[in-house]
Amino acid sequence: EPEVTQTPSHQVTQMGQEVILRCVPISNHLYFYWYRQILGQKVEFLVSFYNNEISEKSEIFDDQFSVERPDGSNFTLKIRSTKLEDSAMYFCASSEGGRDLFFGSGTQLSVL
Amino acid sequence: TQLLEQSPQFLSIQEGENLTVYCNSSSVFSSLQWYRQEPGEGPVLLVTVVTGGEVKKLKRLTFQFGDARKDSSLHITAAQPGDTGLYLCAGAKGGTSYGKLTFGQGTILTVHP
Numbered sequence: 001e002p003e004v005t006q007t008p009s010h011q012v013t014q015m016g017q018e019v020i021l022r023c024v025p026i027s028n029h030l031y032f033y034w035y036r037q038i039l040g041q042k043v044e045f046l047v048s049f050y051n052n053e054i055s056e057k058s059e060i061f062d063d064q065f066s067v068e069r070p071d072g073s074n075f076t077l078k079i080r081s082t083k084l085e086d087s088a089m090y091f092c093a094s095s096e097g098g099r100d101l102f103f104g105s106g107t108q109l110s111v112l
Numbered sequence: 113t114q115l116l117e118q119s120p121q122f123l124s125i126q127e128g129e130n131l132t133v134y135c136n137s138s139s140v141f142s143s144l145q146w147y148r149q150e151p152g153e154g155p156v157l158l159v160t161v162v163t164g165g166e167v168k169k170l171k172r173l174t175f176q177f178g179d180a181r182k183d184s185s186l187h188i189t190a191a192q193p194g195d196t197g198l199y200l201c202a203g204a205k206g207g208t209s210y211g212k213l214t215f216g217q218g219t220i221l222t223v224h225p
Contacts, residue, residue: 043202100157103154106153
């Protein structure tokens with residue numbers, strides 16, 4: 001069964017460092033998303049991406065965040081200068097029609 | 113800001129019992145989804161409901177969308193230990209925001225053999 005793949009599964013970084021989280025969405029899907037879940041809190045929407053551009057972003061997704069689809073298969077989330085409060089599980093999701101989302105297993109980001 | 117409140121937050125029952133999880137909001141959603149999430153994994157989609165009053169069944173799981181599309185419920189009949197997990201509801205506004213989901217805080221279900 002097709003699945004969304006995320007790498008790495010765990011990422012530890014120092015505050016102020018840049019990190020890139022990588023995702024390979026399901027191949028025929030056209031809509032891509034990043035969500036995050038801080039420990040003990042709700043899953044939160046970060047950004048949606050369609051047709052090679054951001055279609056919607058949340059207040060969390062400030063100038064420190066960017067997304068990119070560098071080729072036909074990868075979808076990345078970059079955090080330019082990480083902060084302690086960026087520590088969370090980051091989930092990538094993709095959708096064929098924009099409604100039913102399929103999530104990856106997540107990248108646990110720890111900022112020290 | 114749209115909020116989804118799930119109840120109960122924790123549910124511990126014996127195998128064979130029935131249970132219902134509720135998801136409520138003061139806002140109208142164009143669709144509502146139920147997910148199940150295992151520790152260390154991403155949410156896995158169980159069902160999407162889109163029409164007010166809609167009822168969908170998935171084996172022993174019954175999902176209902178409220179008539180006003182502000183609330184939903186998940187009912188499990190004859191729960192089994194394999195049903196143990198975190199259940200999440202998530203709503204979408206629709207239009208170009210279908211994938212911008214607002215999640216509830218989740219219900220942790222434990223089914224004891």
